[in-house]
Amino acid sequence: MTETQSAATTFADFVAGERAVLKRVSVRLLADGLELAQPDGQSLIWRWAELRAEPDQADTDALVVSRSGDNIARLYLRDKNVEAQLRTRAPHLKKRDRAIPVSKLVTWAGGAAASVAAIIFVLVPMMAAQLAVMLPPEGEKALGDTTFEQIRLALDETGLVGTPICEAPAGNAAMQAMYDSLNPASDLPYDVQIHILDHDMINAFALPGGRIVFFRGLIEQAENPEEIAAVLAHEIGHVVNRDPTRDALRSAGSLGVLGLLFGDFAGGTIALFLANQLINASYSQSAEATADDYAYNLLDNAGVSPAALGTMFERLLAEYGDAEGIVAHFMSHPQMGKRIAAAQAAVVDGRTYGSILEPSAWRSLQTVCSGEPAARSDPTLPDKKAWPGSD
Incomplete structure (x- = not known):
């Protein structure tokens, strides 16, 4: 039997779609x-207006025809005479059907976006909060130790030795005395280690596992020991709430989800970074406000005015300005103007506050890195990064 019986009749391969089996049909x-x-005696009628040619098929010898509204059935025609007549009679053969209505696509896209938002803004933070409490202290300390050494190497211009740790015994003893006066031991999940790095950055931060890091630049910027005590109390608040570990877990989860969305394409890394910064900024601002509240109570209990946290902010505000508008959303801390007002509001009316260190101990802390009296830092230097912008 030949492929073509007449000008109007031929044989072709047909797959209905329910099973991946080709059937020979007339x-x-x-x-x-x-x-x-069909071989079972049943017949199907495909109207001319319903016929669609499927493009980019691997079988180039056949015209692959589908039917509008049926996304899975295919007819494989190899008879050129019938194909020519079909191309003449089927008015919409080259038309492309929209398999899914735009309204459905929009609905599905909105649902997908809502799901991702729920994962990033709800599920990931919840899991990070739970895991931060469940992780053993040894694991957190190991993470903090590794991060601390990476920071030292990153800040070292040679990248070989690492930024020096200030080792003057009297200065470190003064910092420890300040910590002992604040007396946060009952609140802590583990012991605290305080390090001072010999770097002019105006910053301090807490790491997983109870490490608190100060920079020489911040100590030089302070006008009195109470301001350093206020920063220390703030960082202790982060340790108490295990914010560094929580933040590390949350960032890892957020980046993982965002990485699935953005992939590895040109510009994807930038988008990934900006999105993660925006997400983490909202979390960090809440954590910073909580750490501030903890610091006010700790300072007040130690007989130190909570306003000390605000006085340093006032100078930083005058020197570096505050974040306004959309820039504020990318800052990890609340606006300094609001923090200054909150610190002043935390002062208890009628309460007498004192100094947390003797003058000699304060001088030792100021010279912890050099062994000599510290000169005030030049506020015009552009390379210093002001605490609290990257805590």
Whole structure:
């Protein structure tokens, strides 16, 4: 039997889609369409207006035809005479059907976006908060130790030795005395280690596992020991709430989800960074406000005015300005103007506050890195990073 029996009848391969099995069918051209006679005796009618040619098929010897509204059935025609007639009679053969309505696509896209938002803003923070409490202290300390050494190497211009740790015994003893006066031991999940790095950055931060890091630049910027005590109390608040570990877990989870969305394409890394910064800024601002509140109570209990946290902010505000508008969303801390007002409001009316260190101990702390009296830092230097912008 030949492939073509007449000008109007031929044989073709047909797959209905329910099973991945080709069936040999008889194809007859009618006035209103194609009649497909199947081996079981059943016939199908595909109207001319319903016929669509499927593009980019691997089988280039055949014209692959589908039916509008049926996304899985295919007819493989190899008879060139029938194909020519079909191309003449089927008015919408080259038309591309929209398989899914735009409204459905929009609905599905909105649902997907809502799901991702729920994962990043709800699920990831919840899991990070739970894991931060469940992680053993040894694991947190190991993470903090590794991070601390990475920071030292990153800040060292040679990248070989690491930024020096200030080792003057009297200065470190003064810092420890300040910590002992604040007396946060009952609140802490583990012991605290305080390090002072010999770097002019105006900053301090807490790491997982109870490490608190100060920079020489911050100590030089302070006008009295109470301001350093206020910063120390703030960082202790982060340790108490295990914010560094929580933040590390949250960032890892957020980056993982965002990485699945953005992938590895040109510009993807920048988008990933900006999105993660925006996400983490909202979390960090809440954590910073909580740490401030903890610091006010700790300072007040130690007989130190909570306003000390605000006086340093006032100078930083005058020197570096505050973040306004959209820039504020990318800052990890609340606006300094609000923090100054909050610190002043935390002062208890009628309460007498004192100094946390003797003058000699304060001088020792100021010279912890050099062994000599510290000169006030030049506020015009552009390379210093002001605490609290990256805590």
